[in-house]
Amino acid sequence: MVSTEQRVSVVSGGALGIGGGISRRLAAAGDLVVLNDIDDEAADAARSEIEGQGGRCIVVPGDITDPTVVDRVRETALDAADGRVDVLVNNVGDFRPASKTFLHSKPEQWQRLYELNLEHVFHLTYALLPSMVDRGRGAIVNVSTVEAYRGIPGHAVYSAYNAGVSAFTKSLAIEVGRLGVRVNAIAPDLMDTPQTSAAAMLRGRDADLVPLWVPMGRFGKAEDCAAVVEFLASDDAAFVTGQTLPVDGGTLAASGWYARTNGKGWTNMPDQP
Numbered sequence: 001m002v003s004t005e006q007r008v009s010v011v012s013g014g015a016l017g018i019g020g021g022i023s024r025r026l027a028a029a030g031d032l033v034v035l036n037d038i039d040d041e042a043a044d045a046a047r048s049e050i051e052g053q054g055g056r057c058i059v060v061p062g063d064i065t066d067p068t069v070v071d072r073v074r075e076t077a078l079d080a081a082d083g084r085v086d087v088l089v090n091n092v093g094d095f096r097p098a099s100k101t102f103l104h105s106k107p108e109q110w111q112r113l114y115e116l117n118l119e120h121v122f123h124l125t126y127a128l129l130p131s132m133v134d135r136g137r138g139a140i141v142n143v144s145t146v147e148a149y150r151g152i153p154g155h156a157v158y159s160a161y162n163a164g165v166s167a168f169t170k171s172l173a174i175e176v177g178r179l180g181v182r183v184n185a186i187a188p189d190l191m192d193t194p195q196t197s198a199a200a201m202l203r204g205r206d207a208d209l210v211p212l213w214v215p216m217g218r219f220g221k222a223e224d225c226a227a228v229v230e231f232l233a234s235d236d237a238a239f240v241t242g243q244t245l246p247v248d249g250g251t252l253a254a255s256g257w258y259a260r261t262n263g264k265g266w267t268n269m270p271d272q273p
């Protein structure tokens with residue numbers, strides 16, 4: 001059982017990548033982290049690391065798109081602290097299964113993309129929101145993507161479901177604001193994670209050009225997202241709700257503008273090599 005002051009924070013996909021950064025950051029801030037992940041080994045490693053730093057973590061292994069896993073996450077989180085859940089981070093999402101274009105895609109792919117990017121957000125939120133509403137307190141942070149706002153050729157269905165995550169964030173925030181629950185999201189871009197490693201993003205490209213492509217001049221790190229999630233989950237963000245905050249090094253603001261290779265200004269027409 002946790003002390004009354006210790007927050008209970010649930011993170012889906014909390015072992016690696018952005019979710020891994022979030023669970024480690026929230027644990028370092030003193031939260032008991034209920035960490036769900038499909039990768040048992042990575043989840044156990046994350047728990048050991050958190051415990052090694054003096055933090056607390058309970059792992060609930062399994063695929064969050066499986067309703068029985070959602071049930072286990074709910075039961076584990078509610079058992080941990082007398083039915084209390086303070087923070088929910090719906091982090092799991094994936095652009096795969098991918099296809100070359102929408103015309104090449106198959107309805108089975110759309111279904112899996114729905115399960116991975118949007119449906120589990122509904123299920124886990126539905127499972128944990130009542131305990132927040134009962135206490136009149138809670139914060140939900142969803143992980144969307146810049147592609148909820150900016151087009152991404154080849155991933156139209158993925159982007160549509162993530163636009164759904166951001167729309168759900170807005171609408172739910174209005175419903176539950178007076179009940180003491182805030183709902184926000186982050187929209188990452190260009191994070192160096194297992195799903196979108198810098199090495200894969202750079203394959204065949206010149207790493208020296210990254211500062212021309214990204215206003216902040218580098219790829220993102222899971223910690224960049226984790227810091228913003230910690231803020232959105234905290235009382236410092238007590239008057240912030242319904243927002244999707246880009247954590248993208250400025251790419252959404254730039255929206256197709258790049259620095260020129262000759263160092264003279266910017267262009268929205270990609271430079272010649």
Ligand SMILES: NC(=O)c1ccc[n+]([C@@H]2O[C@H](COP(=O)([O-])OP(=O)(O)OC[C@H]3O[C@@H](n4cnc5c(N)ncnc54)[C@H](O)[C@@H]3O)[C@@H](O)[C@H]2O)c1
Nearest residue numbers: 013016017018037038063064092093145190191193194195
């Ligand atoms: N990486 C980026 O640049 C980027 C950009 C935009 C949005 N996002 C979003 O950020 C979130 C995290 O992305 P990431 O790059 O850290 O991903 P990742 O694939 O690197 O890590 C995902 C984590 O979730 C776990 N996981 C995957 N599927 C799961 C499932 N079905 N059930 C439970 N656990 C599962 C993995 O084991 C891993 O620990 C996703 O929602 C993604 O769409 C990422």
